[in-house]
Amino acid sequence: MTADDTPVIVYDPTLRDGQHAVRHSLDAAQLRAYARAANRARIPVLEVGHGNGLGASSLQIGRAALTDDAMLRAVREELTHTRLAVFMAPGWGRSANLRDAVECGADVVRIAAHCTEIDVTERHLGLARELGVEAQAVLLMSHMADAPRLAEQCATAVGFGAQAVGIMDSAGHYLPGDVSQRIAAIVAAAGQAPVIFHGHNNLGLAVANSIAAVDAGARIIDASARGFGAGAGNTQLEVLVAVLERLGHPTGIDLRALLLAADTAQEHLMPAPPTIDSVSLVSGLAGVFSGFKPPVLAAAEGAGVDPIDVFFELGRRQAVAGQEDLIPRIVRDLKDAS
Incomplete structure (x- = not known):
């Protein structure tokens, strides 16, 4: 396999990160409609939940329209190919939330921590492994730490049992060179664990930053339909997949069906696609x-x-x-x- 035909796993947080854009108000019919379309497009992984993850529905940061369990059960019924994922930040989510999510059919558990606080993930990564689901770890607000610190944190997460590790550009602050430097350092430190990158589009660079991450060795890239996500939105899923395919990185996604899924998202999930205001x-x-x-x-x-x-x-x-x-x-x- 040459560098140009290295596969990339596309991870879709439309039904989790997108909740930020609509004050966590997505209902069961909306979740089901997009989940069906995502499954048809053979998107590998679909993340579902409150915008801030399991256990986060609250007066402080917003009540979700549905409970975590109700969201997961609604989506689980629509998935035959696509794996179901959840996101949890310790402090908002607890072990009980994680157990409930796995009982509702979650296949992938992503545990998040501030970029210098990976130690808080140890217990929940271990629990995810005990429960028999894929355990991932991501660092939030990663622009606040330099490449060596992020690499150290990710290596620690691998030691805790994380089967994939990486960074989120939570503020949409990165330039492509920032991403390249950080991802390369994490790849060198993470051993065999695939490396994750999650971009936001505040500076109009989410797709470019995601490609920089792939070029630096990342193999799991997050992207949402029409960019549906917090603020200026996430990396735009259908654009990312088209660019990856053109660059020779297979994703296993049916592009024509993906375009229909993006149309479904725009019609059913959002008042309008995110913009860089x-x-x-x-x-x-x-x-x-x-x-x-x-x-x-x-x-x-x-x-x-x-x-x-x-x-x-x-x-x-x-x-x-x-x-x-x-x-x-x-x-x-x-x-x-x-």
Whole structure:
């Protein structure tokens, strides 16, 4: 096998990351419609759940329309080829949530941690292996750590039992060179474990960054239909697959059926496809989690504060997901200072 025909596994978080864009409001009929289309297209893995993962539905970050179990059971019934995946960040999700997800048919469990806090994944990666599902580990807000630190964290996750490891560009902050450097370091440290990359499109570079990741050795790439995801959206699935195929990287996905799945997503899941508006662009520049966009806009509008100033201040404070309570404080500070 030459470098040009190395297969890439495409991992689809449309029904999880996309929830951020619609305040976690997807219902069973919407989930089923896209799951059927994804299965027809032979997408390898489909991730489902609240935008912040198992156990995260709450007043603080948003109530989901359905319970975790209801979402998973609805989608599981539609999948015959595609594997069902869940995402969990320890602190929001617990071992009981993980057990329930596996009982509902999850095949892949992805455990997430802040980019310097991989130790919190040890227990849940071990549990996933005990439960007989594929265990993956990903580092969030990965632009906040350099390549050697990320590589060290991923190697530790492999030691904990992770069968794939990688990074999320949670803020859409990376340039292709940033991705190449980090992925190459992780590939060198991860042994035989496949390396993951998850991009966001705040700077319009999600597909380019994903290809840079593949060129550097990543073999699992995340992408959502029409880019449906937080902020400016994720790497656009149908574009990524077309580019990978043109570059000679087989994905096993039926492109014609995938285009129909993307149409289904646009028709049934979202009011409009994600765009790179001014706030999303600033979120990427500031290195702020894309999912902060709705609460920042709401708080800033209510106080008459420029949301761009809020994002730059969140970036200065290195805010991460779960620190939504910082937003009203920053808005008050900016209003008082005006």
